[in-house]
Amino acid sequence: MVNDIIADERSPVSASGHAYGEAERREANLIYEYADHLQRHGHRVARQLIQIPGEPRPHRTDLYDTSTNRLIEAKGTLHREAVRLAIGQLFDYRRFLSPEPALGLLLPAKPSADILELCRALGVKIIWQEGGGFTESSGG
Template sequence: MLDIAPGEKRKRTAIQDLYGGSRQGGIAPSRKSPNVLLFSNPGRGHQVGYFDGWGTDGCYHYTGEGQTGDQTMTRGNSAILHHVQEGRALHLFDSVARGVVAYMGEFALATDTPWYYRDAPDAEGETRSVIMFRIKPTGAVVKLGEDLAFTPRDEDVVEDVEIEKHQTERMLVNSKVQEREAERREAPLVSAYRDHLQQQGHTVTRKKIIPAGEVRALYTDLFDTTDQVLVEAKGSVTREAVRMAIGQLYDYRRYITPTPALAVLLPARPQQDLIDLCNGSGARVIWPDGTGFQLG
């Protein structure tokens, strides 16, 4: 237990003069006292993919340490994971000014799902996997900091959303110019095929999927409810684009009941080898032909 009241503000250096722990980084296991001091700074943390906050489950979700590459269960992360076995308490602080923190209270790692992974950018802007700890208050706390935009659930979430809310998973290409061009071509392609289906009397939506235990939503491009066809669009007919579309379709299909048919929507007819690749994977290929759409 610390001799600090929840909500009280002090300089971080003064706290660590008393209780120890590293003066750098967010996780500070102490050799001076039986504590692990945790410092949260959402304002700066967002820049390197740290999205700490309160969940609707009553836990504070705290990002592990490691600013580049996938985080691993070592060093400070290991100290949080094993704090009970090592006889240490977790104490959480929120940054309120330069060098000044406010004490939120004492916490313990949740016994049900103590941690999980989520995707987040690292210090270089590359997507990586970070560790999110679920820590529960052990007594009186002051709720400071932010609320999570979405708290991970134990079950999958699958919803129909409007196609106009166009969000996509970015295609990995060799340059930003290619990426922008592919995205620019994809949106009108999706709109044109939606209009084509609706003119035939079909009901068309898209699926928003949040897998159990995750916070990031997946969005399909089109879902033909009438014929139960899941469609993934790409703004390029390159092999990389087609392979990514097939992978996304297989990922999305797992969450949709009944199991839908699959189709890849492209801006032009691809080479026959890629049509064969799609067909061999159980997906048809769709492309515009000037007056409508062809199916291969």
């Protein structure tokens, strides 16, 4: 069920000791809403646990569309730094999944033309909220 997808190891306090901010709440809501959207369209969604050698704990992906073999990283902001972090996470996690998944970046709104081009050049599909649903970039 959708609730199981976003229930994860995050606590209400970040590593720095401060409460999670608005971007993190937006990210969690975005994941929930997109997972629900995918499931309403017949997709099966899950999360992947990735154990990286030498790391004490596994990493949990934001969303994995098992129907299309697409790994999706979500960010609650359009800031370039967040997008670059997401791209790094996607390429890092993909190395540990077989078969190698397609990559998707889930954002709260349509990003700038330059971010769209960056992701297109890297083969990362961008998905964003628009109107009452979600829109995908043509590349990736």
